[in-house]
Amino acid sequence: MNTDSEEREDEMLALHSIFGAEEEFVRKEPSAAGEIRVSVELPAGFTVSLTEGETVRQYEILFLPPLLLTFELPEDYPSSSPPSFTLTSSWLTRSQLSALGSQLADLYQATGGAVVLFSWVQFLREDALGFLDIRDRLDLSSVDCKSNHPPFVESDGTGREDFLKEGDVAASSSSSGELDLSGQGAASLPLLLRQSPQSKHRTVPGDVSPTPSQALLSELLIYDAAQRQRAFANTVFDCGVCFVGWLGSECVQLHECGHVFCQSCLSEFCKMQITEGNIRGVSCPEASCESCPTPAQVQSLVGEELFGRYDRLLLQSTLDLMPDVTYCPRRTCGSPVILEKSGTAGLCSVCGFAFCVACKKTYHGAEGCRPKGSLKELIEMDAHEDNLDLPQSQEGLTALSDDYLSGSEQRRSLLQSRYGRRVMKIFLPDILSEDWIVSNSKSCPHCYTKIEKNGGCNKMTCSRCRQNFCWLCLTRLTGRDYSGHFQDSACSIFQYDF
Structure with missing residues (x-):
């Protein structure tokens, strides 16, 4: 050689x-x-x-x-x-x-x-x-x-x-x-861009082919995206939740903020939020970050069944924030209905039920709605019309409910015969639920959703519209630095009396 x-x-x-x-x-x-x-x-x-x-x-x-x-x-x-x-x-x-x-x-x-x-x-x-x-x-x-x-x-x-x-x-x-x-x-x-001799001069109506420069730009961007993903998969990242190093192939990167988490941690986090119905909580686990995973990322993390629930709840949450949307009052339907600005009539496109938007009863035309009042007032009105002597105090109603729930079968039958089966099984629990909600909750100052405070500081976040507000005075808190409100007012962020 x-x-x-x-x-x-x-x-x-x-x-x-x-x-x-x-x-x-x-x-x-x-x-x-x-x-x-x-x-x-x-x-x-x-x-x-x-x-x-x-x-x-x-x-x-x-x-x-x-x-x-x-x-x-x-x-x-x-x-x-x-x-x-x-x-x-x-x-x-x-x-x-x-x-x-x-x-x-x-x-x-x-x-x-x-x-x-x-x-x-x-x-x-x-x-x-x-x-x-x-x-x-x-x-x-x-x-x-x-x-x-x-x-x-x-x-x-x-x-x-x-x-x-x-x-x-x-x-x-x-x-x-x-x-x-x-x-x-x-x-x-x-x-x-390659054409056979037979198709070289053939045109399709409405078909716009990209120019060579457009095709090349598309090619370069596709190649760059694929190589970025390849580089990401071979790089080690520290998960922002468990703080363990993982290869990128076992991680998920949120597109909006770029934060990286291992698939296991982010999957468990998203599953917990969806199971609890906290759709707005399906976001970046990083503190103070409001970015969200894409629907495709959520689907790959939680599976088809939970993603179906996520999709439904996300749609419902979006509809809840739309002022021109209500829901069919039929319990067997509950479909969203778009309101007409010209009147108070609503027509469900799913079940065909025509109802009054104001009182949620069957549409009554130009006649006035039934007098408005709380659920308790309406039920007491029904009881008065039926000559029922329901207790007038909260304590009396609670005692009657306890008597019914803890009584024997004979005692329940006696109470049902006196007050009516519908009052004891439906109306009375509804009255007590409304009283409990009034006593133990406040309305969000933005969307008026009832919110219960069971601990923590007085800076609250509505789980429906994500509005931040003060629990004591219901003032809306804007921006990330909300400490000024609790320093410049009579409200204290660490006051636990509520």
Whole structure:
């Protein structure tokens, strides 16, 4: 084996050792040839942009599709002849590739007959953008002036370069396909830009095909998103709940805030909130962060059954905050009904029940509604009309309920015969429930939902509309710094008498 042969073999083994583990290098046996996929290093804040008329679309990216360097080493390489190579890219122009090809040839001449492939890779990876004067932005606006295949330059290493014709590119293995989302292939324009001769001039009414620059922009963004996800999956993160380090493949990152949690912790957190009906609580577990996971993330975390409940409760919560929506008063229906501004009539589109929006009874036309009052007052009115002597005090009603609930079957029958079965089983519990709610709760100053305070400080958050307010004076608290209210008023945040 001569010296050239030994150096070629050593170089191929070195390339396989350096790049083979990441599948960036593929050797073509048995000849001294192969392919190297070179991912260009991008500076911080690098963007791709596309100008369409007066509109400029600009996106920050971290990854560009790799350059494909296909090479073959002659018998007298490296002592006398340079490698023959082709260079392929979907996002560089032919003139830019030509400049890179000439620079690769110059790098070989500068070595004085030494192996050069690793130096080529280093140059393409670290210095190619600077050499082409691409600093922090790649402008795709001129792509529409190019042909619809990847720029492709071929060289025998002497500085003589040839651009392949369209037919040659189609037959070349280096223009073989679509974007490889795994990062293991040279990128070309998407298949949607390729047409068979039969369909080349065929148009579909209303079908607007993207321009080459639009297609390339889409390709670059898809590749960047896939590589970001790949990098995330291989990075270790500390969960913000259990504070244990996890691989990104076992974590979830919230898109709005970027906070990362392990799947187990975030799954249990979301399941607990949905099970308890606290839909607004399905948010970022990080303190003071109001970001929420996407519906797709929630579905993957809690499963189909709980996600169905989440979806229903989220819709109901949204409808509850809409002033022009009420619900069908039929207990067997309860469907949402959109109110008409012109009158008090409501018509359920599900069960067909026509009702009065004011009193929730069957629609009574122009006649006035039944006198308004509390549930207790209405029930007592019914009892008076039926000549029933229900106790008038809270203590008396409570004693009557306790007597009924703890009494024997004979005692219950006696009470039912005296006051009526409907009063003892339905009306009396409703009266006591209303009295308890009045005595033990206050209304949210924003949406008027009844809220019970069973401990903690006097800074409250409504579970329905998420309004912050003071429990003592019901003042709405705005902003994250609510301490000023408790310092500048008679209210104390640590006063527990309620």
